[in-house]
Amino acid sequence: xxxxxxxxxxxxxEKVRSDFPVLQQEVHPGVPLVYLDSAASxxxxxxxxxxxxxxxxxxxxxxHRGIHALSEKATNAYEGAxxxxxxxxxxxxxxxxxxxxNATEGMNLVALCWGRHTLQAGDEILLTEMEHxxxxxxxxxxARETGATIRYVPFNEDGxxxxxxxxxxxxxxxxxxxxxxxxxxxxxITPVKELVEAAHQVGAIAVVDAAQxxxxxxxxxxxxxxxxxVFSGHKMCGPTGIGVLYGKEALxxxxxxxxxxxxxxxxxxxxxxxxxxxxxxxxxxxxxxxxAIGLGAAVDYLSELGMENVHRHxxxxxxxxxxxxxxxxxxxxxxxxxxQKGGVAAxxxxxxxxxxxxxxxxxxxxxxRAGHHCAMPLHQKLGLSASARASFYIHTQRGEVDLLxxxxxxxxxxFRL
Amino acid sequence: xxxxxxxxLYEHPLNYGAVDPHDFxxxxxxxxxxxxxxxxxxxxxxxxxxxxxxxxxxxAISQASASLLTEEIKGMTLDEVKAFPKERLLExxxxxLSMARVKCAxxxxxxxxxxxxxxxxxxxxxxxxx
Numbered sequence: 108x109x110x111x112x113x114x115x116x117x118x119x120x121e122k123v124r125s126d127f128p129v130l131q132q133e134v135h136p137g138v139p140l141v142y143l144d145s146a147a148s149x150x151x152x153x154x155x156x157x158x159x160x161x162x163x164x165x166x167x168x169x170x171h172r173g174i175h176a177l178s179e180k181a182t183n184a185y186e187g188a189x190x191x192x193x194x195x196x197x198x199x200x201x202x203x204x205x206x207x208x209n210a211t212e213g214m215n216l217v218a219l220c221w222g223r224h225t226l227q228a229g230d231e232i233l234l235t236e237m238e239h240x241x242x243x244x245x246x247x248x249x250a251r252e253t254g255a256t257i258r259y260v261p262f263n264e265d266g267x268x269x270x271x272x273x274x275x276x277x278x279x280x281x282x283x284x285x286x287x288x289x290x291x292x293x294x295x296i297t298p299v300k301e302l303v304e305a306a307h308q309v310g311a312i313a314v315v316d317a318a319q320x321x322x323x324x325x326x327x328x329x330x331x332x333x334x335x336x337v338f339s340g341h342k343m344c345g346p347t348g349i350g351v352l353y354g355k356e357a358l359x360x361x362x363x364x365x366x367x368x369x370x371x372x373x374x375x376x377x378x379x380x381x382x383x384x385x386x387x388x389x390x391x392x393x394x395x396x397x398x399a400i401g402l403g404a405a406v407d408y409l410s411e412l413g414m415e416n417v418h419r420h421x422x423x424x425x426x427x428x429x430x431x432x433x434x435x436x437x438x439x440x441x442x443x444x445x446x447q448k449g450g451v452a453a454x455x456x457x458x459x460x461x462x463x464x465x466x467x468x469x470x471x472x473x474x475x476r477a478g479h480h481c482a483m484p485l486h487q488k489l490g491l492s493a494s495a496r497a498s499f500y501i502h503t504q505r506g507e508v509d510l511l512x513x514x515x516x517x518x519x520x521x522f523r524l
Numbered sequence: 525x526x527x528x529x530x531x532x533l534y535e536h537p538l539n540y541g542a543v544d545p546h547d548f549x550x551x552x553x554x555x556x557x558x559x560x561x562x563x564x565x566x567x568x569x570x571x572x573x574x575x576x577x578x579x580x581x582x583x584a585i586s587q588a589s590a591s592l593l594t595e596e597i598k599g600m601t602l603d604e605v606k607a608f609p610k611e612r613l614l615e616x617x618x619x620x621l622s623m624a625r626v627k628c629a630x631x632x633x634x635x636x637x638x639x640x641x642x643x644x645x646x647x648x649x650x651x652x653x654x
Binding site: 461462463466467477479486493521522523 | 526531534535557559560581582584585625
C-alpha cells in the first residue's frame with residue numbers, strides 16, 4: 108500500500124479493485140491505468156459482467172412471452188432485478204420502477220408523457236442553472252411546444268444553489284421543479300428533501316436528476332418524497348443501455364404511454380389499443396434484458412459494500428484530493444468543500460486548456476474528463492469554456508490522487524508555468 | 525505529443541490579430557471543447573493571400589494549428605487555399621494525434637475553407653466534415 112493510502116474506508120479497497128478487470132491493466136506500455144472518470148461512466152466489477160454473460164450463455168430468451176423454461180427464467184431475472192432496484196431506492200412498489208435506457212431517457216419520458224400533456228401557456232417550469240443538459244433540453248423542448256416558460260434557480264460562486272430567492276421563483280404558476288441531487292461538475296449535494304417540500308407547497312411536482320447521487324450515496328425516494336427520480340445504470344457499476352425512472356404510481360397511471368409497440372399493450376384491435384399495467388405500459392418492445400440483469404447485479408454489489416460506506420469512502424478521497432489540489436499554484440477548484448459534495452474535483456488551470464491537461468494526464472495513464480461535461484450554461488456563468496474533472500469511486504485510492512497531483516505538476520512544466 | 529514548437533506557438537502565436545479590411549472572414553467553434561477560431565484574409569490584385577490574421581481561444585493543438593496554417597497559406601491563390609489538404613496541416617503539426625484531437629487540429633482549416641468558399645452555413649459544413 109502506498110504511503111498515502113490511509114483513509115477511513117470501511118471496506119477493503121484492494122479487494123474491490125481486484126473485482127474490476129479493467130483496472131488490472133497498463134493503459135500504455137509500463138503505465139498502469141488510474142481511472143478518475145467514474146462520473147462520466149463507471150467501470151464494471153466482474154460480478155456484473157458475469158451476470159450478463161451467464162444470461163447470454165445459459166438462459167437468453169425473450170421476456171413476458173415464454174411458455175418455455177428459458178423465457179420463464181429470463182423473465183424472473185429481469186423482473187427480479189426490478190425488485191432489487193426498487194428495494195435499493197426504497198420505492199414503495201416495484202411497478203413504480205420503469206426501465207429506460209439512461210437518466211436522459213427517463214427525463215425525456217417525464218417531460219414528454221407528463222409535461223406535454225399537463226403544461227399550458229402561462230405555466231412555469233423551474234430548473235437550476237447547474238443542470239446537466241439532460242435536465243435542460245427536454246424541458247426546453249416541451250416548453251417550446253406548450254408555451255410554458257422556464258425559470259432557473261441560480262448558483263453561488265462556491266457551486267451551491269442560491270436558494271435565497273426560491274420563494275419568488277416557486278409560485279402558484281410553477282407546475283414542476285426539476286433539479287439535480289448532485290451536480291456532475293461541482294459535485295454539490297443539493298438539499299433534495301427541502302426542495303421537494305418547497306415544490307409541493309406550491310402544488311408543483313418535484314423531479315430529481317439522481318444520475319450522480321444514486322451511484323454514490325444512499326437514496327430513499329420515500330424519505331425524499333419526490334414525484335419522479337431518474338438515474339443511469341452505467342454510472343453505478345452497471346452496463347450501458349439501462350437506467351431507471353422511478354415515479355409515483357398515481358402520476359404514472361395518469362400519464363399516456365411513452366412509445367407504442369409490443370409489451371406495452373393489453374389488447375390491440377385495428378381500431379385502437381388499450382395499455383398494459385405499470386410498469387410495462389412504459390416499456391414498449393423487447394427490453395434491454397441482459398442490461399437489466401446486469402444492473403440488478405450492480406445493485407447487489409453496491410448493497411454489499413453499503414451505500415453509507417461508499418459515500419464515506421468517497422468523501423474521504425475527495426477531502427484528500429481537494430486539499431492536495433488546492434496546493435497547486437494556478438489551479439482553480441470549482442465547487443464547494445468536500446463535506447458538501449460527492450466524489451468529484453473539477454478544476455481549471457490558468458493558461459492550460461482542459462483538453463491539453465487531459466491529454467498530458469493520459470500519458471501518465473490517468474483518465475479524467477475535460478470539456479463542458481454537458482453543462483454549458485454552468486461553465487458560461489463561470490466564465491470558462493471548459494473544465495477538467497477528476498471523479499472518484501469505490502476503487503479509488505489516495506495513492507491515485509497523489510499520481511494525479513504529480514502529473515498536474517508535469518502539465519505545468521510542459522506549459523512552462 | 526507536445527513538442528516544444530506547439531507550446532512555443534501556443535505562447536507566441538503567429539499572425540495573431542484581425543485583418544481589416546479583408547476579403548473574407550469566418551469564425552467557427554468546436555462545441556465539444558469550446559475551441560474557437562476566426563480567420564481574416566485579404567487577397568492581393570492577383571488573388572493571392574496578401575495578409576492573413578486569426579484570433580481564437582482553445583487548446584494548444586487548435587491554437588498552434590491556426591498559427592501554422594496561416595503561415596503556410598501566405599501567397600497562395602484562392603484555389604490553392606480551397607484545396608489545402610488536411611494531411612499537409614497534420615504534417616505541419618508534426619505530432620501524432622488521437623481521433624479526438626484531430627478535430628482540434630483541423631478546426632482552423634475548416635474555418636479557412638468555409639471562409640474561402642463563401643461562408644456556407646454550419647449544416648453544409650458538418651456534412652463536408654469527414
